[in-house]
Amino acid sequence: MNANQAKYPQLRFKGFTDPWVQRNLGDLAEIVRGASPRPIQDPKWFDDSSEIGWLRISDVTEQNGRIHHLDQHISEAGQAKTRVLTEPHLLLSIAATVGKPLVNYVKTGVHDGFLIFMNPKFDLEFMFQWLESYRDKWSRYGQPGSQVNLNSDLVKNQSISIPxxxxxxxxxxxxxxxxxxxxxxxxxxxxxxxxxxxxxxxxxxxxxxxxxxxxxxxxADAWEDRKFFESIASTIDFRGRTPKKLGMDWSESGYLALSALNVKNGYIDPLADAHYGDENLYKKWMSGKELKKGQVLFTTEAPMGNVAQVPDNNGYILSQRTVAFETKEDMMTNDFLAVLLKSPLVFNNLSALSSGGTAKGVSQKSLKGLSITVPxxxxxxxxxxxxxxxxxxxxxxxxxxxxxxxxxxxxxxxxxxx
The missing domain is CATH 1.10.287.1120 (Bipartite methylase S protein)
Known part of the structure; x- marks a missing residue:
């Protein structure tokens, strides 16, 4: 579509039929960069008793672009070295969280990692939403493998359709x-x-x-100390494998062999790309190894400590770096084990057993040294x-x-x- 052609959104409010017009952002506001006193670490720039806040890059993600409070405040000396806003303005982050729009609802000095839209000729909330929807597209200004580098000229020259x-x-x-x-x-x-x-x-x-x-x-009875392996099966099945690693060549046609399970943030995430392959190979591999509904799953690394339970009996296998525990029914329930592994004391003990902390993970050998306290x-x-x-x-x-x-x-x- 030619830039000068009329544009219409797919969905509109009743009563609006006029085409949207093409404009550059620089035509719709005076776009200026914030300013930071230097060296920024000097305490003379800041004063907790000041009514003027100090907007930092870290405040953007914490408040998701709507700034209603600021922990740091800038002194009179600092205010002379920055741009102070006393009314709500639209801003755009050009450092760290590049392309994130925000609106200040408090009086603030603005860090030089932001652009400010002064004297706007648009509805502030509309443009906030447009910039939010456009955020990922700023990436074209970055080199592969490098951080996006936005500046006022790039933003000023950005074209937008506006009603x-x-x-x-x-x-x-x-x-x-x-x-x-x-x-x-x-x-x-x-x-x-x-x-x-x-x-x-x-x-x-x-x-x-x-x-x-x-x-x-x-x-009312006191809980008792046990070794972890006293309450679960004597072996742990490290099932996090792929057919390729087992020397199995799965075809793309025929039998729906299996679907994998990821354990993310404590919840099951069934992978969309189930594997297809030979039924006999599948049965040979999975014989006696099928995951059962309710069975407890645990990620051993990347990250260590996510816990979930198998949702049903549909022949799942595990993604890599995940183990499945089998409990002794007369000593521990699956539901309790799932909670126990998330409890602060057990998680801290697992972290202590892991090689290099939670980032590295815990091995089958180190799990054998885990002690637990249970009812x-x-x-x-x-x-x-x-x-x-x-x-x-x-x-x-x-x-x-x-x-x-x-x-x-x-x-x-x-x-x-x-």
Missing amino acids: SMDEQQKLGEFFEKLDNLIAANQRKLDLLKEQKKGYLQKMFPKNGEKVPELRFAGF FDIDEQQKIGSFFKQLDDTIARQQRKLEKLQELKKGYLQKMFC
Whole structure:
């Protein structure tokens, strides 16, 4: 499409039919760079009693582009060396989180890692959303393997299709409400994760203790120390293998041999690219090794310590660097084991056993040295396991809801912007 041709978004609010016009960002605002006092480490530039905040690169990701508070404040001497904004402005990060737009809602001095859109001829919220949708495209200004280098001239010359001010405002209001809904659901998810973290700390004994701070009614006996292998099967199956490593040449036709499971951030992530191959080879490999529903999975490295359970009996195998534990039913339930491996004391002990910390991982040999403290009463294990399983299910549902909202916004941006 020619740059001068009329452009229309796929989806519009009722009453708007005019074409969007092509403009350069530099025609729509005076784009200037922030400024930083030097040397930036000198304490004379900062003053906690100042009402003028200091906007740093680190504040961008922490507040997702909407700056409502700043921890650091700039002194009068520092203010003379920077650009001070006392009203909301649109900014664009050109360092570290390159291409991230943000709006300041507090008085602030602006670091030289930002561009400021002064005297704008656009609706601020509309342009915030457009820049957010355009963020990944700034990468074309970077060399392969190097950091993107944005400057004011590149941004000024960037072309954009833009509607009337009334339509801009409608779009801005719509996406701001959607952002607020996404933020509310993110806070709810964060709160659920914090609650789980608190329960893990209180419902498992601390180091050297035998009784947790918080228990279900009816249980009072002290927990007992055991070796980890006393409560699970005497062997651990390191199943993280690929057909290629086993010398198996899987074809792309015929039998659906298997699908793999990744354990990411504590949740199962079924891989989309299931392997296809010869049925006899598959049966020979998997005989007696099929993962069972509820079985506990544990990542041994990259990162060490993610835990999940097999969702069903559909013939899964594991991705590399993951192990599957088999519990002794009369000594430990799978649901309890899944929680136990996430508890602070056990995770810290695993980290101590790992070679080089959690970044390196834990070996089968080092796992044999793991000691645990568990309730003798299997009923208490079942209650604890069931409680955390329900909490994990709630967290997973909230995570899926948040992801759907984020995908919904992505779809709207694609359809409602040219």
